[in-house]
Amino acid sequence: MKKAIIILGFICAIVAVIISVTPLYNLAFAPIIVAFLSGLFLIYLSKNESSKPKTIQYIFLLVIISLSLTIYKGVVNTAEVGDTEQLEQRDEENLEDSKEILEDLEIDEDF
Amino acid sequence: MKPLIVLFIFLFSLQSNAQNTTIAAGEKLVFSASYNMSGLLTDIAEVKMETSEVTTSKSTLLRLKCTATSYKDWDDFFKIRDLYESYVNPKTLTPYLYKRDINEGGYYKFMQYKYKHSSKLVSSLKRKKNSDDTFREENKTVKIGASTKDIISTLYSIRNLDIHKAKPGDQQEFSILFDNKEIILIVKYISKETIQTKIGSKECYKLAIALKDHNLLKGDNSNLLWLTADANKIPVYAKFKIPIGNGELNILSATGLKN
Structure with a gap:
């Protein structure tokens, strides 16, 4: 039991550190909580030990x-x-292409 | 019976007031899109909605452009560079040309619709990227309904609704052509609410949005949109729930407004 808690707490603590250095750092709260609770439980389990x-x-x-x-x-x-350079380029290309298409398109202003 | 009469009056009033009184060229709305991660909302992308005038030899059209760009931190994980545009009649917001040019995490897709409203037909072009970086194209002609629009012009059309005449519970259906299929978007007016936004405290119309017979946006009032209760009807806040999670859209700035 104690060994399992130690392994769980340790793994969660390492995972929390790894996640916290990435842009997904918000996800680190879940393993932090698990690791913290495992640590507290381990203190409780070993309170009689010197x-x-x-x-x-x-x-x-x-x-x-x-x-x-x-x-x-x-x-x-x-x-x-x-x-956003590529996006801006695509934007300009699309605009130019659209203008050409619109020139050929039948535009009925009644709609 | 009474609700039916009210609904009928509401729908009739919407149909008869299809003129654009809300959107002008030069408008720019900037939003921050956030996604719920282990209970915490994380900003993942910036969404911009811009309008501009496009002049051809025959007419002057309104270009409605929406871009979605992931924030720098996310670019290495899932880079989003999406571009949506619709060229519409500035008076009625009827689309003539629609383009969707998306690049999401390496997935590229291009869709183009050329509308022929007199014959209720759309010439569609789909372009996708193959694994060997070559492109494959697919041309199709799609039959559409008289009021079918694309997703961008529909978003702007929602802002043109006479919501001040609506009663809570009234709803309006929009027919949208998306991926060569017609889908029905239901917009339901819920209530008036005052909310805090980055552009100040705003009195808003709270609307529920759902797709008919579709799993993406379900009709249990879990997808909500707040439009300012003024002549501009700016979308200031949105909450959405999709099969892979939920998120929010918050306005950061609004410039070039018509009213």
Whole structure:
């Protein structure tokens, strides 16, 4: 049982760190919560033991790193449009082509 | 019986007021599209709706252009560069030419409709990219209804509805040609609501949008559109629910308005 919680918490903490460095950082909240709860549960399971396993510290450390990254990105990141040169080119090409088509098209202003 | 009479009056009033009183050339609306990810809304793309005048030797038309561009952070994952345009009669918003030029995550598609309203026919051209970077084209002639439009001119036509005359629950159907198939879009007026937007607090008409007999936009009031309750009827906020999730569209700026 304890081993399973350790593995789950550790995997979730690593996944949270990985996701938090990508643009999908908003998705990191789910593994952060799971890893955090696993860490708390591990503390509860090992409260009678004199020495707590090191993995708990690692899980919390990874949770703190991913949470900090996620919050930082959420606050600092501003939505910015990428390179639109190709789109603008397609736009101009389409406009020129459309003008030619419209010249040949039967335009009935009654409709 | 009474609701039927009200609906009939509403529909009649809409049909008789098909003149464009809302949209002028030079209008530019900018939106931010967000998608719900594990309970949090994430901005993924910028959507622009622009209008301009196009003059040919025979007439002057209104060009309705919509572009969708994914934000920089998303470009490596799923790059969106979509362009939709419709050339319409500036008085009635009847389309003459429609183009859809989309590039989504490497998937490219081009659709073009040339309308022949007198014969109720559309010459359609579909262009797709093959795996070896060559293109394949498909020409088709599609029979359409008298009031069938494309998706862009329909979006602008919704803004031209006389919503101030409508009662909550009244609805209007629009016939749209999409991917060479006619689909029915149902727009239902729900209520008036005041909402906070990036361009200030606005009193809005809340409309529910659904596609008839279609899974994409279901008719359970889960796809909503807020249009300002003024002469411009600007779409300021939209909520949508599709089979792969849900999201929102928020206005960022509105310039060049007619009224």
